[in-house]
Amino acid sequence: MIAAVIATTLTGFTIVINRIINSRLAQRIGIFQSTLYNYITGLFVSVLFAVFSRETIALNGLEFGNVPFWAYLGGFIGVITIVLSSYLTPRISALYLTLLLFIGQLFTGIIIDYFNSGEFSWPKLIGGIFVLTGLSYNLFVDYRKEQETAKVQ
Secondary structure, three states: OOHHHHHHHHHHHHHHHHHHHOOOHHHHHHHHHHHHHHHHHHHHHHHHHHHHHOOOOOOOOOOOOOOHHHOOOOOOOHHHHHHHHHOOOOOHHHHHHHHHHHHHHHHHHHHOOOOHHHHOOOOHHHHHHHHHHHHHHHHHHHHHHHHHHHHHH
């Protein structure tokens, strides 16, 4: 159990560090070039893990004609996510960006589950709406504080 908590914490830490590095690199060399470096680095690390993991992949029985079209959009959606993350990181707080990514992943997962298996999760939807409502309220409170601070100065 403790190993899972440590692994989860380290994963969250590396995600935030990755966003910061991508954002700074995007400011220096451009947003699409930094996204390309992100993908090249990810590919290299993934290949290393694949080589040393000793796992085998069985592709027999897989017919590419039977794969739905949207399944091929993962790379495109990944590029969009990295570009938006690199753009937004210096503009909003890490907490808000993390919550936005979480909400996006949650609602995207709900949509994919619905189209893939026909299942719809009301608890996930309600939870996502609660998180979105809380984020919206917190943004509103922060905006009001900024307005009051600006009036005082």
